[in-house]
Amino acid sequence: MSSPLRLQALAAYKRLLRVQQNTFAGDMRTLLAARDETRKQFREASTVTDESQVNELLQKANDIATYLERNIVQAVQKAPDTYELQYDPNRHELNDNKEVKKPYVKGKRIPCCGAGSEALPKIGVNY
Secondary structure, three states: OOHHHHHHHHHHHHHHHHHHHHHOOOOHHHHHHHHHHHHHHHHHHOOOOOHHHHHHHHHHHHHHHHHHHHHOOOEEEEEOOEEEEOOOOOOOOOOOOHHHHOOOOOOOOOOOOOOOHHHOOOOOOOO
């Protein structure tokens, strides 16, 4: 990997970790799972030498960071049945959910999160 690509990969890695810290603040289980998955994905991608593939992976990492920044909102429990959203109008997007409100068609993936969401990995975290 060339030096500029290596620097871009490092920047993308650091950005993802920073965004995860902000997004999952106070939720240690999710923060650790996200950090471990990021490390695993970057470690696996470290063997990729094709420049176009590296650029695709970097774009994917940046898309995921942007998605986490803009679309994930934490809820903090204030009472037994009361939660408060940690919503920042300067950072988070408000979507109209038009696609989600459409009737479900078996076998058809419903895009949920705007541009870039198709690049997100399908990661399941079991608790």
